[in-house]
Amino acid sequence: MPSSPSAPTPPAPSDFSPLPLPQPGLARLVSIAYPPLLLSAYAASFSSIIAAPAPALLTLLPLTAALQVFYAVLCLPLSAQNSNSKAQPAKAVQRKKSRHGDWIPRLSTALIALIISLSLGTAVLAITLVLFGAPITTHIPETLACAAHMALLAGVPLVYVHGVDAERWRAVAALLMPMDEVYGAAVGVLLGVWIGAIPIPLDWDREWQKWPCTIVTGAYLGWAAGKALGVGLRGKVVVV
Amino acid sequence: MHPQTRTILLTLANLLIPAGILVFAAGFFPYKPFLPGLATHHALAAPVPAPRFDRVVFMVVDALRADFVFGNASGFAYTQRLIRDGSALPFTAHAASPTITMPRVKALTTGSIPSFLDVILNFAESDTSSSLAHQDSWLAQLKAHNGGGRLVMYGDDTWLKLFPGLFARADGTSSFFVSDFTEVDFNVTRHVKRELRNDDWNAFIMHYLGLDHIGHKTGPHGPHMIPKQAEMDGIVQQVHEAMLKEPHLENALFVLCGDHGMNDGGNHGGSAPGETSPALVFISPKLKEISTGRECPTAPKEDFDFYAKIEQSDVVPTLAALLGFPTPLNNLGILIPDFLALWPDAVDRTQLLLRNALQLSNIVKAAHPSPVYANPKAEIACAGDLSSGQELACLWKSTHSAPPSSALEALYKFSRAAQSTMSSAASNYSITLLISGIALSALALGISVCATFSHKALLTPDGVVLALLSVLYAVMMFASSYVEEEQHFWYWSTGAYIAYLGVQNLRSTTPSKSSKSPSKPPRPSPLLPLLTLLALHRLVTRWTQTGVKHTGSPSITTFLTHPAQAPLLSACIVYTYIDTARALSTSLLTTFNPPPFAAWLSALAPTVPALLFRAAFTANDAPELLAWLGPGAVEMLAGLPLVPLARGVFALLAAQALVVLLRRRRGRGAEILPVLRALLTLLLLMQTRATNAPLFVLFRLSFTSLSALLSPARGARRAVKLGIAGLVLGRTAWFAMGSSNAISGVDLSSAYNGVSGYNVLAVGVLVFVGNWAGPIWWAFVCVEGLLESGGRGWVRREWEALGEEGGELGVYMGVLTVFTAGGLAAVQVACTVLRQHLFIWTVFSPKYLYAMAWGLGFHLLVGVLGGLGVWRVGRG
Ligand SMILES: [Zn+2]
Numbered sequence A: 001m002p003s004s005p006s007a008p009t010p011p012a013p014s015d016f017s018p019l020p021l022p023q024p025g026l027a028r029l030v031s032i033a034y035p036p037l038l039l040s041a042y043a044a045s046f047s048s049i050i051a052a053p054a055p056a057l058l059t060l061l062p063l064t065a066a067l068q069v070f071y072a073v074l075c076l077p078l079s080a081q082n083s084n085s086k087a088q089p090a091k092a093v094q095r096k097k098s099r100h101g102d103w104i105p106r107l108s109t110a111l112i113a114l115i116i117s118l119s120l121g122t123a124v125l126a127i128t129l130v131l132f133g134a135p136i137t138t139h140i141p142e143t144l145a146c147a148a149h150m151a152l153l154a155g156v157p158l159v160y161v162h163g164v165d166a167e168r169w170r171a172v173a174a175l176l177m178p179m180d181e182v183y184g185a186a187v188g189v190l191l192g193v194w195i196g197a198i199p200i201p202l203d204w205d206r207e208w209q210k211w212p213c214t215i216v217t218g219a220y221l222g223w224a225a226g227k228a229l230g231v232g233l234r235g236k237v238v239v240v
Numbered sequence B: 001m002h003p004q005t006r007t008i009l010l011t012l013a014n015l016l017i018p019a020g021i022l023v024f025a026a027g028f029f030p031y032k033p034f035l036p037g038l039a040t041h042h043a044l045a046a047p048v049p050a051p052r053f054d055r056v057v058f059m060v061v062d063a064l065r066a067d068f069v070f071g072n073a074s075g076f077a078y079t080q081r082l083i084r085d086g087s088a089l090p091f092t093a094h095a096a097s098p099t100i101t102m103p104r105v106k107a108l109t110t111g112s113i114p115s116f117l118d119v120i121l122n123f124a125e126s127d128t129s130s131s132l133a134h135q136d137s138w139l140a141q142l143k144a145h146n147g148g149g150r151l152v153m154y155g156d157d158t159w160l161k162l163f164p165g166l167f168a169r170a171d172g173t174s175s176f177f178v179s180d181f182t183e184v185d186f187n188v189t190r191h192v193k194r195e196l197r198n199d200d201w202n203a204f205i206m207h208y209l210g211l212d213h214i215g216h217k218t219g220p221h222g223p224h225m226i227p228k229q230a231e232m233d234g235i236v237q238q239v240h241e242a243m244l245k246e247p248h249l250e251n252a253l254f255v256l257c258g259d260h261g262m263n264d265g266g267n268h269g270g271s272a273p274g275e276t277s278p279a280l281v282f283i284s285p286k287l288k289e290i291s292t293g294r295e296c297p298t299a300p301k302e303d304f305d306f307y308a309k310i311e312q313s314d315v316v317p318t319l320a321a322l323l324g325f326p327t328p329l330n331n332l333g334i335l336i337p338d339f340l341a342l343w344p345d346a347v348d349r350t351q352l353l354l355r356n357a358l359q360l361s362n363i364v365k366a367a368h369p370s371p372v373y374a375n376p377k378a379e380i381a382c383a384g385d386l387s388s389g390q391e392l393a394c395l396w397k398s399t400h401s402a403p404p405s406s407a408l409e410a411l412y413k414f415s416r417a418a419q420s421t422m423s424s425a426a427s428n429y430s431i432t433l434l435i436s437g438i439a440l441s442a443l444a445l446g447i448s449v450c451a452t453f454s455h456k457a458l459l460t461p462d463g464v465v466l467a468l469l470s471v472l473y474a475v476m477m478f479a480s481s482y483v484e485e486e487q488h489f490w491y492w493s494t495g496a497y498i499a500y501l502g503v504q505n506l507r508s509t510t511p512s513k514s515s516k517s518p519s520k521p522p523r524p525s526p527l528l529p530l531l532t533l534l535a536l537h538r539l540v541t542r543w544t545q546t547g548v549k550h551t552g553s554p555s556i557t558t559f560l561t562h563p564a565q566a567p568l569l570s571a572c573i574v575y576t577y578i579d580t581a582r583a584l585s586t587s588l589l590t591t592f593n594p595p596p597f598a599a600w601l602s603a604l605a606p607t608v609p610a611l612l613f614r615a616a617f618t619a620n621d622a623p624e625l626l627a628w629l630g631p632g633a634v635e636m637l638a639g640l641p642l643v644p645l646a647r648g649v650f651a652l653l654a655a656q657a658l659v660v661l662l663r664r665r666r667g668r669g670a671e672i673l674p675v676l677r678a679l680l681t682l683l684l685l686m687q688t689r690a691t692n693a694p695l696f697v698l699f700r701l702s703f704t705s706l707s708a709l710l711s712p713a714r715g716a717r718r719a720v721k722l723g724i725a726g727l728v729l730g731r732t733a734w735f736a737m738g739s740s741n742a743i744s745g746v747d748l749s750s751a752y753n754g755v756s757g758y759n760v761l762a763v764g765v766l767v768f769v770g771n772w773a774g775p776i777w778w779a780f781v782c783v784e785g786l787l788e789s790g791g792r793g794w795v796r797r798e799w800e801a802l803g804e805e806g807g808e809l810g811v812y813m814g815v816l817t818v819f820t821a822g823g824l825a826a827v828q829v830a831c832t833v834l835r836q837h838l839f840i841w842t843v844f845s846p847k848y849l850y851a852m853a854w855g856l857g858f859h860l861l862v863g864v865l866g867g868l869g870v871w872r873v874g875r876g
């Protein structure tokens, strides 16, 4: 799917503004160092994922969840509290930055985002996977585990920064959100999953071609690439 | 670009496409020249060794895989005893791909490797160029032998088509319904006793089809398999006992063989070990002279390799030696070494092999000329890097310099090298024609890209989608596993395309707060049609498992065809017909406003006979699916006259279409398109497999959801989207209906609907419509959707005022042409680059045949000409 922001149709002007870049210092450092860290953790468990996908993905789940929560709390501005005004998120961050002891609302928001993503997000993404061709009569634990990882990667930061505002989520679904590291990562996860399906039918007869190894790998790689691109193309709106 | 220029360019591109297809095909499937005439004995110093037999009984059991005769679970008890006591010599005869009957019979009779063209001709059997009437074969030799022999033939009528007028007595059976396990074989067996008493023939050929049918129907381990093998074993016993008893059969040779094998699914056509390993047994009491018997039943060396593995064509020179006629001119087989022991004199043995090698050298020298074939003492270079032709020349030279003690060995070495070189595909391409074909297709691609992408509707994400689709498809053509499993590509890209349309619709319906425009009426949310379309897509892709790896694995079809679900399947099929009749009557009502009962009556007029035909056809083709009706009803249905019934339905559909076309109101032609669509659906339901019928309900629902998703798009942008939708949904439908890029994927079951005799054109059209039913349906509705793009009445005028009008048809055709030309060029380049590839005959050649059908049959006839027709009706 084209995600080039340069096509000539007039893009709908976005009603939303992108997230600000993480503050210089610890937050920015963590934001930059985090994707290689998570990818290495994934790579380290890759062989066990191939050996037994469902249990290994479940074992990896707490680590990814903890890291995503940590990343959200440290690097991302807090949910805009259902506010839609263009200036608000940045202002909110400004306000919150001034106080040092706001980690309790941050942590609780992140945990709520985690719960929503893991329950609702996993269910929605599992259904989506099935609609796009995931096996339905077999491999149910694998598909669910795959959806859970996708929900952690794409869902937790999105819920953390956008809350549960219907209008914002409609914009998320319509690809009308301006690019930033969270939105880029989410789009990257979906594209990565879609591209991850390509190697499965090839006749290489490798263990890793089995469901859902390539899919989860696509999700992690797409997440990292999308996060980086989201920073690079910050503020642009996808044209489709 | 001016619309007229675009039309001219697209017309040009669509003329270049068939030119490119045909030029490339001429280079890729060259017409193999064969040496005309009958072979005569070479005039050599030593006389022709005396024949050991004077007549042959040749029994072909279709799809007789090696393990059926030689394995442990076999019904061939009597044959196995003959193998153990030495009166039978067993072999596994390698059958080259394509493993379908006609090319295999050609190999078994002429000894040549049939060209791939024979595959097409297998489906157009009456074509005279495939006839062997003018080619040398062991049949022609026996007929001409000793002043005139007589041949008799019973069984598969392939033989009668291949050898017209050759047989003194014959009774052909055609394999019409694969559910026929007994009738086809009884038709052969009833002649056996009489012919064994006759002594006027010197070749008695039988070709039994029942075992092949059982394989197609229930696989190699089905419940009917062992009883059928025992039945065939009974024929072997009958013939063998007659050979022992009847004096005129004293010098008869009895050959039992399969023309090809079958895979684990019971099908054939490809090159799986099971398909290429038929059994071959030579039987005669005389063979006890040279054999003390073999262990039987036994285990295969690997896969299905029992005993010695020979080439199928080796049967031909072996028969020539044993019966004393010259080896047929185009033979590439080699005399089977085991039989040489029948000639005690070493000179005779060398003579036999020398005559075989001389005949092979005639073929070799035509392809690789060298002075040694005229003068074996000629000086040629035989060191260093040699081409295969030079190597053969050197081997030929060494047969003449070898001492008598190793002469046999040298002759075998030359013959084997000649066989493998001349049977390999590599030497046959015409590179010039291949490159010219690619150039023509590339030109068509270039022109269509210029004509299409110059429209502003393509300078959008839609244009990117089309480009991406074409490029990915082109890349995929170079991966053999993706060619075999092409359905995955279409299922994958169709899902993404639906999501893309959903996101676009969501964007255009999301109210933007920043724009200060007056609030428009709220558009319906795209969520419902999007989810419906995705769910329907998922259901459609699960309908049949196709491809190579997973064909026959659990799917909705395998579930529904299970005997326990047979009533449910019947209910689904009947519902499909009701659904279509309802669509027909509703559209008649809204268009012509007749009294409701009249609308229903005219809707039922073609539907009821069509359903009756379906039931009668199924009662013949797959009676187990109707078993729940009770044996009486099945018998009644099976007894209905199929040909008049099918003709009646076709006539009713045509008549109704004609009436509707003539009665349409001026300027409101689009109204009758739903009527025509329902009539088309009924026609396609006649031709598609019964289990595919319910898919048309899913297609109709999919189209409704697709229209809802596309509702915000207008004009040329809508045309682009519809063009791409037709491409991806049509391809998805094709694969979901069980088609694949393998030769065995062609469904021939509806080839003779309404046809009594053999008519190439009618059969070809019926096969095409049957196999392309899904894409034809989608091509129709996409043009129908295109006509809605302008809306009707005042809505249309409003859009024209908005300047979005114009060029829809041109853009739509441009999208189809760009993809077809691009895909074609990619397949051609892949076939050229990979022409030495191991998979060229099994994967890429069939793929090119399908690309031809898609390009010539589907794109040009259905997509472009049919599309233009529908457009004109809709606009007229
Ligand atoms: Zn056959």
Ligand SMILES: [Zn+2]
Pocket (backbone or CB within 6 Å): B063, B212, B213, B216, B268
């Ligand atoms: Zn068959």
